[in-house]
Amino acid sequence: MINCIRKILIRRSAGSFYEPALFLLAKKEAGIKRNAPESRLLARSHEEEGSNMRQQIIYQDLSLIHPYEKNPRKNDGAVAAVAESIQEFGFKVPVIVDRNNVIIAGHTRYKAALQLGLDQIPCIVAEDLNDEQIKAYRIADNKVSEAAAWDGELLRGELEQLQAMGYDLAQTGFEEFELDSILRDIQDTDFEDFFVESIERPAKEETTAQTGTARQGEAPAQTSTETPVEPSSRSRIQCPHCGGWIEQ
Known part of the structure; x- marks a missing residue:
């Protein structure tokens, strides 16, 4: 395109106001040629950078x-x-x-x-x-x-939408008890509502053990009797998520 403009200006330039335009055009063309190697180098650099970003x-x-x-x-x-x-x-x-x-x-x-x-x-x-x-x-x-961390409120909203669509939430990678916790919005205070079950431990039976058999002329062997241990009452808690029981 520059060559076409140059030819037009040369035909009209003799003794006319086109001469300054021809001078400016020549100057511009010289600048383009001078900067061409640098432009090609910059373009090649961008191309190489792009190839690293676009892995095959x-x-x-x-x-x-x-x-x-x-x-x-x-x-x-x-x-x-x-x-x-x-x-x-x-x-x-x-x-x-x-x-x-x-x-x-x-x-x-x-x-x-x-x-x-x-x-x-x-x-x-x-x-x-x-x-x-x-x-x-x-x-x-x-x-x-x-x-990274989850935004609990947004996560719950996404899971609820999937649930409404009838999608199997197990495909999200969350365990059943995790989904239960997220969808029910269980807070730390809810752990006070664990199901508590009492566990009665039986008392030890009274045992009598002889320390040995008496020999002739010796006193009878001593016997020892343990004092019965009172039944101890313990309890266990049930996790509201997985249903497992934990002894306290």
Whole structure:
């Protein structure tokens, strides 16, 4: 476009008011050429940054993925729940692996996939992380989530809506007693209303034990009788959430 404008101005510039315009156009074009390398470098930088943010998800054979042997997170207790979640919602969160297909984040999802008998799972290869970052990310991925907390009122509202839709709330990952507590809005003061049951402990029976058999010419063996222990009354409380009994 600039070339077209230049040709028009050159044809009309001789001895006319177009000469200043031609001068300004040439100056502008020189500035564009001078800044072109810098602009290309900046564009390449943004493109590389964007490529790091847009990681490619690949489907990897489960047999080719390796758990990290020194994974400090104990996750066996969560595998069943994660497996149920995958069955209900699909495998929506990829497993993060390094260049050697060693898991960085997603050990629980990997174990759940094994339990479900899956052949492939979605993965992201973190090629942009160095060894130190990989080791730190393994810890951070689990630790940072602990800083989050539930808004009880909003959570209860969401669960009530799901309940009204007839959805199985067990699929949310909460245990039955947790759901009961959330939906009933049980406060600390409610623990005073535990069901109390008295427990009568039987008294010890009177026992008489001989210390030995008397020999000829010796005094009869002494006998001892324990004083009966009065029955002690204890109680136990029943948890209103799980129904379990706890002795006091």
